[in-house]
Amino acid sequence: MKKNILLITPENKEINKFRKKQVNNFIQITMPYLAAFIDESKYNIFLIDEYNEKILFKNTYDVVAITVNTCNANHCYEISSKFRKLGVKIVFGGPHATLLPEEVSKYCDYVIIGEGEITWPQFLDIFITTEQNLYIIVRI
Ligand code: B12
Helix, strand or coil: CCCCEEECCCCCCCCCHHHCCCCCCCCHHHHHHHHHCCCCCEEEEEECCCCCCCCCCCCCCEEEEECCCHHHHHHHHHHHHHHHCCCEEEEEEHHHHHHHHHHHHHHHHEEEECCCCCCCHHHHHHHHHHHCCCCCECCC
């Protein structure tokens, strides 16, 4: 059976307010880009960008992936905590996860460090084949 994966582009209220006044408030490419690496025969893919969407906290996702920058880190930890209470696994990547993997690992199930083009699909293949509650840091 296909697993459900949600990719979140997070944005806390302060940054959202700030960005809406900026000229360069174009869509962030990271999570749509990483979605392109997901095998659609194995995963149903959902995307939320908090720039203009609200997150619905549901336990129907098997895994939620979040790109974490430093300005959004605390907000990402709150999102993670809500999903984890529902039993959903969380994977973090992005600049803050790469800079401070030990810190972010307290708030998620998996951390992926650095560029994701190779490690992200590798992680998804491992995740699909194991139900183990394993914690991994993938390095390239
Ligand atoms: C373009 C850009 C923007 C654009 C769009 C961002 C985008 N990604 O499309 C705009 C103008 C919107 C923007 C806004 C902001 N940005 Co900006 N931005 C960049 C920039 C120049 C390129 C990012 C990019 O698109 N790279 C291409 C994508 C594909 O790569 P990526 O995001 O790095 O993701 C790769 C890896 O990090 C990893 N990865 C990332 N997330 C995840 C998640 C998972 C699960 C996995 C497995 C892997 C993974 O895999 C990806 C592929 O290899 C970077 C600097 C840089 N050179 O990287 C700064 C940068 C990311 N921005 C930064 C900041 C601070 C901001 C703002 C807070 C600025 C502001 N005050 O408004 C906002 C935040 C917006 C938000 N929603 O939070 C900082 C973050 C620093 C930090 N410590 O976290 C950076 C690093 C610049 C810097 N050196 O300060 N930004």
